[in-house]
Amino acid sequence: MFTEDMVHDALQTxxxxxxxxxxxxxEGGDARAFATRVxxxxxxxxxxxxxxxxxLTYGAQTFRPTGEGALxxxxxxxxxxxxxxxxKLKPWVKVWYSKEDHILHGDLAIVQCNVHFIGADDSHIFVNKSFVFKKCEDGKVRIILHQSSLPYQP
Known part of the structure; x- marks a missing residue:
C-alpha cells in the first residue's frame, strides 16, 4: 500500500x-549517464x-513514451x-514542491503539486505537475505518469 510518507519521499527525491x-x-561529470540511472x-x-x-515540448514530440525521449x-x-x-542541465540549485495534494489507491499515488526551480543564475520558475507514482514489485517507487505545464496566465 502507498502511504502519505511515500508520496512526500517520492516528490522530494x-x-x-x-x-x-x-x-x-x-562539475564536468557525465550527466547523461547519471540521468540514465535516475x-x-x-x-x-x-x-x-x-x-x-x-x-517545454510540442508537436510530434510532445509526449515521451520512451526512456530515450525522457533522457x-x-x-x-x-x-x-x-x-x-x-x-536538468541548467543547473537548478534548489527545487521544491508546494500545494501538494494526492489520492492514494492501493500501490498507486496520484499527485498534483507546484514545483519551484531556482537556477544558479537566480532565475525562478514554477510549473504545475501531476504524477502517478507506483510501488513496484521490487519495492521501489517509480513514476508511471508525469505531466508538466506552465501555469495559465490570462
Whole structure:
C-alpha cells in the first residue's frame, strides 16, 4: 500500500534529482549517464509503460513514451530530439514542491503539486505537475505518469 510518507519521499527525491543532474553537469561529470540511472531508478520505463508530457515540448514530440525521449528532454544532445536542450542541465540549485495534494489507491499515488526551480543564475520558475507514482514489485517507487505545464496566465 502507498502511504502519505511515500508520496512526500517520492516528490522530494524527484526534486533532489533535478538538482543532482545539474550539479554533475556543472562539475564536468557525465550527466547523461547519471540521468540514465535516475530514470531507471525513478521512472518505470525499464519494466512498464510511462506517460510523460514534459513542460517545454510540442508537436510530434510532445509526449515521451520512451526512456530515450525522457533522457533527451532532461539532458539534450540527442539528434532524434533536436529541440531538447537539457532541462536538468541548467543547473537548478534548489527545487521544491508546494500545494501538494494526492489520492492514494492501493500501490498507486496520484499527485498534483507546484514545483519551484531556482537556477544558479537566480532565475525562478514554477510549473504545475501531476504524477502517478507506483510501488513496484521490487519495492521501489517509480513514476508511471508525469505531466508538466506552465501555469495559465490570462
Amino acid at each position: 524527484w526534486c533532489d534529482n533535478v538538482v543532482a543532474v545539474g550539479k554533475v553537469h556543472a 530514470l531507471s531508478d525513478n521512472y518505470d520505463y525499464d519494466n512498464g509503460k510511462v506517460l510523460f508530457k514534459p513542460t 533527451a528532454y532532461f539532458t539534450g544532445g540527442d539528434e532524434s530530439f533536436p529541440d531538447d536542450k537539457g532541462f
